[in-house]
Amino acid sequence: MKRLLLTLAALGTAFTLQAKITLPVLFSDNMVLQQQSDARFWGTASAGKKVTIRPSWSKHPVTTTADREGHWQTTVPTPEAGGPYTIELSDGEALKINNVLIGEVWFCSGQSNMEMPMGGFRNQPVEGATEVIVGAKASTPIRICTVQRATARTPQESCSARWLENTPDAVAASSATAYYFARYLEQRLDIPVGIIVTCWGGTPVEAWMDRPAMEAFPEFDLSFLDRNDKINHPSHQPTMLYNAMIAPLIPYTIKGFLWYQGEENRNRPAQYQRLMPAFVEMLRKNWGQGTLPFYYVQIAPYKYGVPDLVGGSALLREAQMRNLDEIPASGMVVTLDIGNKTCIHPARKAQVGQRLAWLALYNDYGIRGFEPNAPIYESMSVEGNRALLTFRTGKSSLAPLGDELAGFEVAGADRVFHPAKAWIDGRKGVLIVSSEEVPTPVAVRYAFRNYAEASLFNTSGIPASSFRTDDWELPVK
Structure with missing residues (x-):
């Protein structure tokens, strides 16, 4: 028995020594890297192994070494927007990433109004989307990466997602708000755009925040995170979505954040006003790219059972408006003109994506001649x-x-x-x-x-x- 255990241990060591390079799901065919940046790359390899990265746009390879646990991280300088390129990684055995574009990368998150796909929800279409879906071409330099739903008690290193080209199927399944943003940006800037979409309908902002951020709010009981018992409605609990659907994406180099959420917090407007600045501060701190722009959508008018109720969800809209002065480098899209009394998911998502794009074009890309901010x-x-x-x-x-x-x-x-x-x-x-x-x-x-x-x-x-x-x-x- 002792000899068998020693043999198994030796085999385990051999497998470890022969480990190949592994990459997070964001590093795959069809990916988009942020242009003119030191784009972060990370992954695992055999402990102590030298990892070499050779991007086809450069004659200068980048090398780094895996630590004792096999983890490695480095940065790769990216050129001006363009592509497609290839990236070869090797620790003695080559791994190749194909069809890589260099452009603008935006992180998109929130609840159902961000999640609502171009193809619409059941009985709830997106206005004008069919023409866009049918006309989608893979050659259009828009790439879409949608993270699948998941929850976790602790921050995860991996998630389920993959980059897709701009095909009709991919566009139909993509977030309508995020896609219209990307489409407008690509058309106006004439450069590739990548959107990383991670959202879950009917979820509160605290579910998207990490534990250190939530510990500043004692009204939330976080003790369940230290237990192993069943969690009721895990997608509604603090940190559970951050851990599974944001943490694995960090620190992928991005241009900025888009956020469309608030309906689930509408009965707690004062608390929401306090949570949002902490949420944005957490995102920026964890990404470590400085004060990245944060553009968000104010919730649209909807009856919520009593259409004429004075206050109600208007108090949440008020909290979101006040956040403009509390969150640096932020902008807010107002949707007061596109709400639907009987449907919480407004169909006019093109206007939402366009207004988000106007904020980015004005603030981040230097396009003037108009005013993107609401009075x-x-x-x-x-x-x-x-x-x-x-x-x-x-x-x-x-x-x-x-x-x-x-x-x-x-x-x-x-x-x-x-x-x-x-x-x-x-x-x-x-x-x-x-x-x-x-x-x-x-x-x-x-x-x-x-x-x-x-x-x-x-x-x-x-x-x-x-x-x-x-x-x-x-x-x-």
């Missing part, structure tokens, strides 16, 4: 029975001039709100709100209900967020 309420003053509101509009201004704008309410000291007339004073650069029922305005609200329709925009066609000038307590549901 944000700034201050209120009173002249007689009129409330005069100012907005942060960047290089744009409020629109449409001359129209009476719907969705406004005004209240006096009694805190009773009445429907109000609202219009833009172009000469003064203010929005005027007034009601005959309120002689002295104290507070104004706009579209501050579960479901509302937009009437206020900037001159680039970006809708203003719902807002209120008061801080009076309101029901969340």
